[in-house]
Amino acid sequence: MSFNLLQQHLICNGGLIVVFGVFFQNRAARIRVGKGDKPLTYEQAHPPHQIGHRKGWLSQHTSNLKGEGGAAERTTEDVFIRRFMFGTFHGCLANEIVIKRRGNLIIVCALMIQKLPPQKFYFLIGYSESLLSHFYKCPVKLEIQTVQDRPVYKYI
Amino acid sequence: MASYSTKAFLILGRINISRSRLQNATNRATYVSVLSMNSPTGNRASCRYQVGVPRTEKMPVDQDWTAVYPSAAPFRPNAVPLPVRMGYPIKGGVAPDKKANLELIKIPNFLHLTPAAIKKHCEALKPFCTEWPLALDTDAKCDEHFPIKVQTTHFVSAGPSLRNPSARIVHLKVKLSSLNLDDHARKKMIKLVGSRYCKKTDILTITTDSCPLRKQNYDYAMYLLTVLYHESWKIEGWEAEKTVADMEEYSWENSPSQRNLLDTLTRMKVVEEEGGEEVRQQLLGQAEVQEYKDSVTRLKNEGENEDTLLQYKEAVKKVLKL
Numbered sequence: 390m391s392f393n394l395l396q397q398h399l400i401c402n403g404g405l406i407v408v409f410g411v412f413f414q415n416r417a418a419r420i421r422v423g424k425g426d427k428p429l430t431y432e433q434a435h436p437p438h439q440i441g442h443r444k445g446w447l448s449q450h451t452s453n454l455k456g457e458g459g460a461a462e463r464t465t466e467d468v469f470i471r472r473f474m475f476g477t478f479h480g481c482l483a484n485e486i487v488i489k490r491r492g493n494l495i496i497v498c499a500l501m502i503q504k505l506p507p508q509k510f511y512f513l514i515g516y517s518e519s520l521l522s523h524f525y526k527c528p529v530k531l532e533i534q535t536v537q538d539r540p541v542y543k544y545i
Numbered sequence: 546m547a548s549y550s551t552k553a554f555l556i557l558g559r560i561n562i563s564r565s566r567l568q569n570a571t572n573r574a575t576y577v578s579v580l581s582m583n584s585p586t587g588n589r590a591s592c593r594y595q596v597g598v599p600r601t602e603k604m605p606v607d608q609d610w611t612a613v614y615p616s617a618a619p620f621r622p623n624a625v626p627l628p629v630r631m632g633y634p635i636k637g638g639v640a641p642d643k644k645a646n647l648e649l650i651k652i653p654n655f656l657h658l659t660p661a662a663i664k665k666h667c668e669a670l671k672p673f674c675t676e677w678p679l680a681l682d683t684d685a686k687c688d689e690h691f692p693i694k695v696q697t698t699h700f701v702s703a704g705p706s707l708r709n710p711s712a713r714i715v716h717l718k719v720k721l722s723s724l725n726l727d728d729h730a731r732k733k734m735i736k737l738v739g740s741r742y743c744k745k746t747d748i749l750t751i752t753t754d755s756c757p758l759r760k761q762n763y764d765y766a767m768y769l770l771t772v773l774y775h776e777s778w779k780i781e782g783w784e785a786e787k788t789v790a791d792m793e794e795y796s797w798e799n800s801p802s803q804r805n806l807l808d809t810l811t812r813m814k815v816v817e818e819e820g821g822e823e824v825r826q827q828l829l830g831q832a833e834v835q836e837y838k839d840s841v842t843r844l845k846n847e848g849e850n851e852d853t854l855l856q857y858k859e860a861v862k863k864v865l866k867l
Contacts, residue, residue: 431632431641431648443633445651450703456711459704484647490703491617498619498650503594527705532619537596540645543635 420545428541432485450490463490466525470497477517480504483539493527501535510535599623611665614657620649625656692723695766697759714754715762717770720747724774732793733784734777795845797838806837806864813865833863 419436420429435444448467452460467488474486478501487498497517501510514531521529600623604613613624622643630640631648643649681687696716700709721742726734734749735742742749751769753762797803810828828834840860844853861867 431646435633445648447651449651449653451701452703457702459702459706463704483645487619487647487650489619489653492701492703493705496619500645500647500650503596506594525705532621534621534623534645534650536645537593540641542632542641 423545425544427545428539429543429545430484430540431542434542434545447485448488466495470495470521473517473521474499477513483536495521495525495527495529496532497521497529498532499534500540501533502539503535503537601626609661610659611657611662614662617653617657620652620654620656622646622649688720688723692719693770694718695763697763713757713759713762714752715759715766717751717753717763717766718748719770721749722747726774726777729780730777734773735793737773737777795842797842802841803838806834810834810864833860836860837864 417437420427420433432444440446448463450463451457452463470488471486474497475482478499481501481504483500483502489496489498505513510533514533518529518531604626620643622645625643627643629643629649631643631646632641634640641648681690694717696718698712698714700712702709721731721734724734738749738751741751751766753766753769756762756765807825807828811824814824837860840853840857844857847853
């Protein structure tokens with residue numbers, strides 16, 4: 390959390406004094422306004438409170454419904470898959486990864502920049518699919534789409 | 546690095562059964578690339594892979610859409626020939642278009658469930674279906690031939706495991722009027738099951754969830770029903786000790802209300818007449834007394850509402866000749 394100027398002044402005078410009226414700024418998943426040359430995707434441009442209003446969910450499965458179990462396991466799977474994809478397709482990811490589940494099938498949808506030759510892409514897709522399938526004991530399918538450049542929503 | 550050639554090679558998706566189609570329905574990577582000989586291997590910045598024509602340009606208007614989206618798949622902008630836009634528009638602009646739109650990929654789409662596709666599904670399922678029996682054309686007939694209704698829930702969820710502990714619960718519903726019970730057996734059955742019987746709908750609901758498997762719970766429920774039925778027909782020795790407090794319904798015979806009414810009426814009549822038993826019998830036979838009896842029984846059994854109170858008032862007025 391960031392403090393405003395008033396709070397910082399009080400700290401350097403000695404001792405930590407809790408002051409009412411100090412407001413904390415929420416920094417979660419927000420890219421701060423800059424000079425106007427920073428390109429942002431649609432995902433990055435909208436902060437988390439817009440989820441459900443202007444943004445959808447990156448990962449959808451039944452465990453998040455009321456009375457269903459297994460939410461923690463699915464979340465850890467999601468986190469691992471995102472890191473794995475980020476590392477395997479290094480520098481090629483144009484946007485966040487969307488994970489869908491249908492029964493025990495995991496579908497990983499990703500947007501890639503056309504950085505590698507297609508043979509490498511195919512190899513990496515096959516490698517990821519087989520490795521993740523063996524790891525999770527479930528069929529894992531990758532749906533890759535490629536674009537020339539990162540899709541820009543606005544410039545900050 | 547593989548040697549480049551000027552020949553364009555068409556990248557197909559996974560090799561699948563319908564090789565005759567040039568445009569593969571399961572094409573994962575949605576572009577065609579041609580590599581030129583002049584591009585240096587290491588220089589990524591200037592090495593731009595040429596992107597081919599998207600599939601939407603080559604689609605005829607009367608194509609078979611079920612071949613483009615044969616099963617559930619995420620949104621592919623190069624395979625859907627619709628100019629859709631999705632997202633919050635930027636200031637002074639429009640919503641972002643379908644190319645590289647993550648919002649369109651996030652949402653579930655039903656492009657694989659067009660009416661033509663559903664027709665094909667139905668045609669494929671028809672050989673496995675049988676006709677509904679014509680004799681069962683009304684609900685009443687179904688209830689008459691199949692009085693026991695068993696309700697179970699099956700669960701489908703996302704994840705590697707099929708098991709769901711809530712799937713073992715079995716509800717068995719049966720109407721007591723469809724069982725062969727006489728008056729005593731019916732009352733005993735209702736006492737035995739307690740809150741599982743709903744008086745308004747006359748349905749007995751047995752819910753079993755104590756066994757780990759659905760089949761075991763179903764067998765247990767059927768066993769309970771059988772045992773209840775047979776037990777309610779038996780008459781035990783201690784049932785003769787049933788008191789007024791155990792009665793389910795109010796009966797006017799030998800009740801305080803009857804005694805009070807007869808006392809009042811005998812005192813209203815000529816005092817000298819010492820009839821005793823005969824007078825009481827004669828009084829009981831009168832129509833007003835019967836009416837009073839009906840109104841009191843109704844009041845006690847059904848509770849107090851406008852109708853019953855009105856009936857009681859009228860009956861009292863007639864009996865006491867007011």
